[in-house]
Amino acid sequence: MNDNKKLIQTNKFQLGLNRRQLLKTGAAAGAVSMFNINHAWSKDVMWDGEPFDADGATIRINEWGGFWQEFMTSNVIEDFEKTYNCKVAYDSSFPWFPKYVASGPKDPAFHMGNWNLNEIIKLGKAGDYFLSTEELKANMPNAADCWDFAFGSGLGVTWGFGQYAHVWRTDLIDPAPKGFAAFWEDRFADKRATYITSNGLFMTFFMTAAAEFGSGPDDMEAGFEAMRAAMPMKISDFTGNMQTQVERGEVQIGVQWEGEIFLQMDKGIEVAPLTWEQKPILTQTHTVSRYSDPVEKKLALALVNAKLSPEFQTKAGEAFYLRPSNSKASLPERLKNKGVTNTAGALEGLWIPDWNWYLDNEDEIVETVNEIFAG
Amino acid sequence: MAKGQVKVRRERSVPVIMRVLAIVSLVLLLAPVVVVILAGLNSGDHLTFPPDGLSLRWVVAFFRSGAFLPAYLFSLLLALCTMFFSTILGTMIALVLARNEFPGKQMARAFFMAPLMLPGIVLGLALYLFYLSSGLGLTRTMPGLVIGHVLVTCPYVIGTVNASLVGFDKSYEEAARSLGAGPLKTFRIITLPIISPGIIAGSVFSFIVSFGQFDVSLFLTPPDYNPLPIALYSSLRYTFEPTAAAAGIFAIFLVVVSMLITARLTNLRKLANVNFS
Numbered sequence: 001m002n003d004n005k006k007l008i009q010t011n012k013f014q015l016g017l018n019r020r021q022l023l024k025t026g027a028a029a030g031a032v033s034m035f036n037i038n039h040a041w042s043k044d045v046m047w048d049g050e051p052f053d054a055d056g057a058t059i060r061i062n063e064w065g066g067f068w069q070e071f072m073t074s075n076v077i078e079d080f081e082k083t084y085n086c087k088v089a090y091d092s093s094f095p096w097f098p099k100y101v102a103s104g105p106k107d108p109a110f111h112m113g114n115w116n117l118n119e120i121i122k123l124g125k126a127g128d129y130f131l132s133t134e135e136l137k138a139n140m141p142n143a144a145d146c147w148d149f150a151f152g153s154g155l156g157v158t159w160g161f162g163q164y165a166h167v168w169r170t171d172l173i174d175p176a177p178k179g180f181a182a183f184w185e186d187r188f189a190d191k192r193a194t195y196i197t198s199n200g201l202f203m204t205f206f207m208t209a210a211a212e213f214g215s216g217p218d219d220m221e222a223g224f225e226a227m228r229a230a231m232p233m234k235i236s237d238f239t240g241n242m243q244t245q246v247e248r249g250e251v252q253i254g255v256q257w258e259g260e261i262f263l264q265m266d267k268g269i270e271v272a273p274l275t276w277e278q279k280p281i282l283t284q285t286h287t288v289s290r291y292s293d294p295v296e297k298k299l300a301l302a303l304v305n306a307k308l309s310p311e312f313q314t315k316a317g318e319a320f321y322l323r324p325s326n327s328k329a330s331l332p333e334r335l336k337n338k339g340v341t342n343t344a345g346a347l348e349g350l351w352i353p354d355w356n357w358y359l360d361n362e363d364e365i366v367e368t369v370n371e372i373f374a375g
Numbered sequence: 376m377a378k379g380q381v382k383v384r385r386e387r388s389v390p391v392i393m394r395v396l397a398i399v400s401l402v403l404l405l406a407p408v409v410v411v412i413l414a415g416l417n418s419g420d421h422l423t424f425p426p427d428g429l430s431l432r433w434v435v436a437f438f439r440s441g442a443f444l445p446a447y448l449f450s451l452l453l454a455l456c457t458m459f460f461s462t463i464l465g466t467m468i469a470l471v472l473a474r475n476e477f478p479g480k481q482m483a484r485a486f487f488m489a490p491l492m493l494p495g496i497v498l499g500l501a502l503y504l505f506y507l508s509s510g511l512g513l514t515r516t517m518p519g520l521v522i523g524h525v526l527v528t529c530p531y532v533i534g535t536v537n538a539s540l541v542g543f544d545k546s547y548e549e550a551a552r553s554l555g556a557g558p559l560k561t562f563r564i565i566t567l568p569i570i571s572p573g574i575i576a577g578s579v580f581s582f583i584v585s586f587g588q589f590d591v592s593l594f595l596t597p598p599d600y601n602p603l604p605i606a607l608y609s610s611l612r613y614t615f616e617p618t619a620a621a622a623g624i625f626a627i628f629l630v631v632v633s634m635l636i637t638a639r640l641t642n643l644r645k646l647a648n649v650n651f652s
Contacts, residue, residue, distance in 0.1 A: 060515075060598055065609030070441050089515075089598035092609050099594065102504050238612045244421040 047301040049141040054086035059299040062099075062113040065092025071319050076306055086299055097123055105129045108289035112300035114307075116200045117153055117283050121355040124155045130287045133157065139301045142308035142326060147344070150325035152352050156287040159307050160322030163350075164204055164280050165273035167246055167256040167264070180212055180276045183253055184229055193234035193242060193254040197366045197373075201239065204280050204353050205255045206365065211278055218357050220365065227372045235373055246271060257282040259321030262338050279349045284322060408627055415620035422617045433617040434624065443622045446606035450586050451629070453602060457524040457585035462578040464525065465532025466570075472533070473540040491530045495590025498527060503594040515597045523591040528584045532577030539573025572640075579637045583630050 063072060069092050077088045091099075091110065097119055103109040105127040113120075123129050133151035137143045143150075143157065150158045168177055177185065183192055195202035206227070207217035214222020234251055236242040239260050245251040247269050259282075261273040286307060288300045306312060313324035318332040324342055331342050340346070358365070410424050415434065419427030437443050472484055490498060502523050506514040513519035547569070551561040567574075589604040596602060601609070603626060607619045 064612075065601065065606065066442055066612070067610075069609075091515075091596075091598040092601065093593050093596050093605055094609070094612075095593075098500060099503065102500070102507055107507075240611060244423065247421060248423065 047139045047298045051083050052298065054084045054295050054299055056085060056087065057295045057299065058087040058089050059112065059296050059303065060089045060091065060110045062091045062096040062110045062115065075315050076312060080303055080306055084299060084302060100129060101126055106291045108292055111289050111292040111296040112303055113287045114284060117285050117352065118200055118203060118355045118358065120153065120155050120285055120287055122359050125359065129289060130155050131290050136288060140305040140308060142305050145328045146308060146325045147327055147347055149347060149350060149352065153285060156285040157304060157308065158283040158285045159313065159325050160284040160316055161281045161325065162257045162259040162321065162323055163275050164282060165256055165258050165261060165275045166253050167261045167271050168253040168274055169246065169249065169270060170272050171270040172249060172252050177253060177274055180208065180278065182274065188253050190232040191252040192230065193236050193245060193251040195236050195255060197369050199238065201255055201257065203358055207353050207358060208276055208278050208280055217354060220361060224368055224372065227369050231372065262321045262334065266334060278351060280351050280353050283352065411620050411623040411627065415617055415624040417617045422620055433621040436618045437621040437625070440618060442606050442610065443618060446601045446603040447622060447625060449600055450603040453520065453524065454582045454585040456521050457528055458578050458582040460521065460525045461528045461532050461581040462574060465529045465577055466536050466574055469533045469536035469540060473537055487533055488530045490527045495527065499523060499591040499594035517597055520592065520595045520597060523595045524585045524588055527588060527591055528581035531580040531584060535577035535580065536570055536573040539570040543569060575640050576637055579633045582633055586626065586629065
């Protein structure tokens with residue numbers, strides 16, 4: 001490690017002198033600030049996949065809080081800080097979108113993020129914030145073992161996912177519902193539930209309903225009709241609230257994703273998943289900011305790489321019922337006993353919603369659906 | 376009337392309708408507090424009301440929580456810092472506004488009270504943008520967060536101190552000055568004790584407001600730190616457990632204690648000019 005450290009420091013010094021000399025002598029006086037020099041260099045940063053001494057640097061990340069933060073801290077971050085001699089500053093105060101936009105791409109609010117794909121794509125439209133999937137693949141050894149769909153967004157790497165499903169009470173519903181469209185059956189009037197329009201699960205539900213009843217997921221009118229036909233319906237804020245309503249029997253069939261349903265099943269609640277035939281997936285996606293300073297950028301790549309490791313993904317599957325995107329990750333028993341497999345066949349037909357389309361039409365969808373929900 | 380007797384004027388009794396309205400208002404204000412307390416003592420697994428039964432399990436969970444207890448202590452520290460700075464700044468501003476006549480005084484008063492009228496989200500985002508663009512190094516720092524909280528709590532101190540300065544008899548200060556006391560000594564011995572009820576009330580309000588502040592904290596909180604409102608928000612997104620309500624119990628407890636201290640120290644009769652007898 002000491003030899004490597006010296007090698008890294010020597011290379012860094014030599015590279016740094018050469019680049020800085022070139023840039024300084026090549027630019028007019030005062031035309032190139034140190035700020036720009038660092039960012040010009042940032043674009044060329046590569047990480048060779050080996051641990052390095054970050055000399056106490058601080059990397060800022062945005063990720064979910066609560067139990068999620070506790071899990072990440074104890075399973076990844078503590079070891080990461082020791083291995084790389086760095087500090088991970090963890091921001092769990094969602095929303096992060098305004099913070100990124102306020103800082104701008106060239107001075108990113110965070111060096112690495114874990115959040116929802118719709119927010120990532122929204123930010124990607126606002127500026128050149130993130131490394132592309134090709135750049136990520138080139139800089140993270142564990143990316144080679146990930147399924148192709150993990151890079152399907154174009155902006156980040158999806159490290160965990162789950163399928164959307166209706167959660168339904170097996171003790172309260174007979175006969176069992178069949179298919180996505182069962183949600184609309186008359187027997188579930190006012191006993192079915194979806195989410196507020198700002199919740200990502202609603203967004204996917206809307207697009208899936210549009211695909212089910214219309215010409216495709218972008219058939220907005222079909223989506224609106226589906227929401228009208230589903231009323232009366234309960235509207236939840238978050239998945240935690242949906243869980244409670246289902247467990248209390250106030251909701252007998254609701255929009256969920258399989259991880260939450262598996263959790264309830266393991267707690268002994270009499271529920272089961274009704275996986276949607278269209279197979280949209282809920283994703284957890286990492287981004288790395290393009291214009292971070294070099295050390296922070298390398299740390300970000302290293303941290304994402306750590307999250308792509310099979311060992312971590314197995315633990316995350318155990319804790320959050322998330323399916324791994326690494327083909328070599330073994331599934332925890334609590335996913336295996338639900339019939340989940342980590343094979344190419346299991347991924348067949350999986351669909352990441354078209355967030356670009358949704359974001360382009362979001363205002364109209366939100367306004368119309370809120371009117372429908374308000375009755 | 377016989378010599379020496381004092382004519383006592385009987386106060387009119389409060390109309391029944393007003394008493395009813397007052398009771399209804401009190402019930403409406405206190406009902407959420409009761410709901411939170413009972414939800415936090417729920418023996419069931421979820422944050423529901425009415426509770427399934429009563430139990431201290433979620434109170435115990437709060438003390439064992441890796442998220443809520445540190446957040447509670449952080450909010451306490453933040454509120455104490457905010458209270459300290461708000462009290463000093465707010466008192467100074469109130470004194471200047473009450474004691475001086477200058478062009479634009481009303482504008483200045485409106486300016487200092489403006490944070491009360493602006494949405495917290497707007498204030499938080501505006502401050503975040505200001506910190507970023509000014510390069511003062513306050514972005515994502517504890518001082519930056521305290522400044523944001525002082526901004527939203529200072530108007531409370533200004534308001535209460537200003538109220539205690541209304542009708543203040545300056546002749547006391549003049550008398551002290553004429554007897555040789557300097558400005559600081561006069562302020563310490565004469566002015567401060569008279570306006571102390573307003574200062575104490577304002578500082579307690581600033582503590583309470585800071586402790587529960589969410590909007591501003593959302594943008595200004597440094598990484599790795601979570602004020603209690605944000606920790607509650609993060610938790611409720613994913614788990615609907617009564618630990619959040621148990622945390623609420625301790626927040627309510629803190630507010631009640633603060634108000635009791637205020638009542639003890641300030642003698643509320645003087646502030647409200649109400650005869651409780």
